[in-house]
Amino acid sequence: MSLDETQLVRGGSFMFHPAGSLPQFTVEDNSEDALAIAEAARDFVNGEIIPRDEEIDRLDLDLSRQLLRQAGELGLLGIEIPEAYGGMDLDKKTALLVLEEMARQASFSTSYCAHTSIGTLPIVYFGNHAQKSKYLPKLATGEWVAAYALTEAGSGSDALGAKTTAVLKDSHWLLNGSKAWITNAGFADLFVVFAKINGTHLSAFLIEKTDPGISTGAEEKKLGIKGSSTRTVILDNCRIPEDRLLGGKGKGARIAFGILNIGRFKLGAGSVGAGKRVLEYTLKYTGERTQFGKPLNAFGLIQQKLANMAVRIFVGESMSFRTIGYLDEALARTSWESETGGADKMKAIDEYALEASMSKVWGSEALFATADDAVQTFGGAGFSTEYPAEKIYRDCRINRIFEGTNEINRLLIAGTFLKRCGGADGLPLKEAAEAPLDLPADPLLRTVALAKARALRVIALAQADRGPRILDNQEAAARISNLLLEIYAMESAVVRARAMSATGHRWAALARDLAMVYAQEAWNRVQAEARMLAAELASDAVLDTLVADLLAMHAPAPVALSSLRQSIAQSLVDQGRYPLSAV
Numbered sequence: 001m002s003l004d005e006t007q008l009v010r011g012g013s014f015m016f017h018p019a020g021s022l023p024q025f026t027v028e029d030n031s032e033d034a035l036a037i038a039e040a041a042r043d044f045v046n047g048e049i050i051p052r053d054e055e056i057d058r059l060d061l062d063l064s065r066q067l068l069r070q071a072g073e074l075g076l077l078g079i080e081i082p083e084a085y086g087g088m089d090l091d092k093k094t095a096l097l098v099l100e101e102m103a104r105q106a107s108f109s110t111s112y113c114a115h116t117s118i119g120t121l122p123i124v125y126f127g128n129h130a131q132k133s134k135y136l137p138k139l140a141t142g143e144w145v146a147a148y149a150l151t152e153a154g155s156g157s158d159a160l161g162a163k164t165t166a167v168l169k170d171s172h173w174l175l176n177g178s179k180a181w182i183t184n185a186g187f188a189d190l191f192v193v194f195a196k197i198n199g200t201h202l203s204a205f206l207i208e209k210t211d212p213g214i215s216t217g218a219e220e221k222k223l224g225i226k227g228s229s230t231r232t233v234i235l236d237n238c239r240i241p242e243d244r245l246l247g248g249k250g251k252g253a254r255i256a257f258g259i260l261n262i263g264r265f266k267l268g269a270g271s272v273g274a275g276k277r278v279l280e281y282t283l284k285y286t287g288e289r290t291q292f293g294k295p296l297n298a299f300g301l302i303q304q305k306l307a308n309m310a311v312r313i314f315v316g317e318s319m320s321f322r323t324i325g326y327l328d329e330a331l332a333r334t335s336w337e338s339e340t341g342g343a344d345k346m347k348a349i350d351e352y353a354l355e356a357s358m359s360k361v362w363g364s365e366a367l368f369a370t371a372d373d374a375v376q377t378f379g380g381a382g383f384s385t386e387y388p389a390e391k392i393y394r395d396c397r398i399n400r401i402f403e404g405t406n407e408i409n410r411l412l413i414a415g416t417f418l419k420r421c422g423g424a425d426g427l428p429l430k431e432a433a434e435a436p437l438d439l440p441a442d443p444l445l446r447t448v449a450l451a452k453a454r455a456l457r458v459i460a461l462a463q464a465d466r467g468p469r470i471l472d473n474q475e476a477a478a479r480i481s482n483l484l485l486e487i488y489a490m491e492s493a494v495v496r497a498r499a500m501s502a503t504g505h506r507w508a509a510l511a512r513d514l515a516m517v518y519a520q521e522a523w524n525r526v527q528a529e530a531r532m533l534a535a536e537l538a539s540d541a542v543l544d545t546l547v548a549d550l551l552a553m554h555a556p557a558p559v560a561l562s563s564l565r566q567s568i569a570q571s572l573v574d575q576g577r578y579p580l581s582a583v
């Protein structure tokens with residue numbers, strides 16, 4: 001699908017379009033080339049990574065480096081690097097398909113993402129020609145490995161509070177300070193380091209591991225992703241040439257946060273890929289283990305968990321590929337040939353910052369719920385290191401912490417949404433909240449339409465009542481985010497299921513069941529969040545009107561979910577896997 005200029009979807013605008021009316025990009029629309037690369041990634045992961053799962057997790061740094069090199073030989077490190085600098089310059093959708101495969105081994109995929117995403121992309125988008133020519137070809141082949149060093153012991157969420165300094169002296173920068181929790185630090189050749197010039201202007205610098213004055217600390221002893229290197233990076237009068245400043249003086253925040261948006265999309269997609277692997281081994285185990293003379297997968301409460309895992313995969317995929325479709329459309333209107341190519345591309349990515357945060361939060365929490373279901377489904381074996389479930393439970397916990405904690409991302413989602421609703425060309429919150437209900441006949445779309453109407457009504461009234469102070473109450477801000485998250489997730493799944501039905505896809509009936517389960521449960525959560533938000537934010541007088549309004553609105557008819565889930569579980573058991581993946 002391709003959109004014309006006037007159809008480009010604005011970030012955050014999904015709340016203001018009738019349910020299902022925006023153009024939808026789905027996992028099902030793939031080019032042959034993208035699928036071929038995703039298949040190559042799958043073969044690489046199945047052939048080289050999964051068989052070395054234990055070795056990787058013993059923190060064999062030479063092995064991780066060698067595997068990154070092999071990935072480079074297959075072209076899997078250069079997907080987002082321009083062709084002129086040794087890469088393939090493919091769309092973000094291809095990058096996401098590959099990442100989903102890589103995410104089947106959490107430690108390796110952390111190294112892969114730190115290298116290809118937050119380590120390499122600052123140079124892709126902000127580097128000058130000399131910097132790109134020097135570093136990108138080496139990063140594309142895996143000859144060099146990159147790391148991104150923003151966090152410090154005293155500044156994590158509050159990244160702008162960094163204390164590391166850079167001073168220009170005799171045409172060289174002298175950097176002093178210490179960076180904490182840096183992925184790939186144990187074997188990286190190149191560090192993108194954020195430091196304040198003269199203690200004030202946060203800026204980015206390219207530091208090579210052989211530069212004088214840079215060293216790394218001991219490996220952190222972690223709860224999970226034990227095979228990924230995490231160390232402090234120490235800068236003690238680290239001296240680098242003047243031309244290693246990246247993107248200009250004071251551009252550090254722009255670079256750091258812009259690149260994190262891409263990392264967040266990817267973390268959401270990676271969570272889906274990891275969830276697929278969990279479902280595969282859980283299906284296998286529940287088919288083999290018997291209790292009361294039956295396989296575990298014959299029990300309703302186990303079928304419920306299997307089905308819920310597939311629902312989360314389906315919804316996560318639908319969200320990720322929807323947003324990445326919008327982003328690819330926007331990026332296709334920019335060009336590396338233009339002098340402002342990198343900046344234009346970054347601007348396109350910024351447009352979807354809200355959706356990037358939603359992908360990250362939703363994906364990381366969905367994967368954690370799936371990992372928890374896996375541990376429970378394995379019973380005692382779920383608690384044992386002899387079986388795979390305990391590892392994903394530990395490994396995926398980090399996803400809620402890095403790339404901005406889920407608390408920070410929730411605050412960003414609510415803050416960005418309300419900011420976009422202000423100003424002259426802002427999103428029309430008040431008008432949309434007061435518009436008459438126009439309910440579609442399709443029960444799934446109807447649920448989405450009702451959820452949007454509920455959420456808009458409450459958010460608009462609360463904002464009118466509280467004004468700018470609305471975000472001072474962080475719990476309330478998180479509730480606004482939860483409403484947006486649930487609705488984006490619900491709509492993405494519903495529209496995809498409808499598109500599959502319209503094209504006669506062989507799994508269309510399964511897709512509809514998956515979307516129905518999610519929509520029904522999400523509706524209940526939207527309902528609860530809307531009421532709690534109203535109670536937090538509206539004054540008593542407004543609250544009375546609001547409650548009366550909410551009660552007067554329709555609600556979707558309840559659906560018996562157990563039979564839907566049993567049918568979903570049966571399809572999964574028959575296939576031995578989640579059958580809707582692109583590859």
Ligand SMILES: Cc1cc2nc3c(=O)[nH]c(=O)nc-3n(C[C@H](O)[C@H](O)[C@H](O)COP(=O)(O)OP(=O)(O)OC[C@H]3O[C@@H](n4cnc5c(N)ncnc54)[C@H](O)[C@@H]3O)c2cc1C
Pocket residue numbers: 114148149150151153155156157158180181182183184222230398401402403404405406407408474
């Ligand atoms: C394994 C691992 C790998 C990492 N890799 C990298 C890397 O490669 N590069 C890099 O730069 N960093 C990396 N990090 C750092 C990571 O991004 C930070 O840990 C994260 O941003 C949180 O910062 P913090 O640990 O200082 O927690 P804090 O900022 O101290 O937060 C502690 C808690 O307080 C909450 N909190 C903080 N501020 C607020 C607020 N304003 N409102 C509400 N709640 C708040 C947080 O959500 C969190 O729950 C990594 C971390 C780990 C553990």
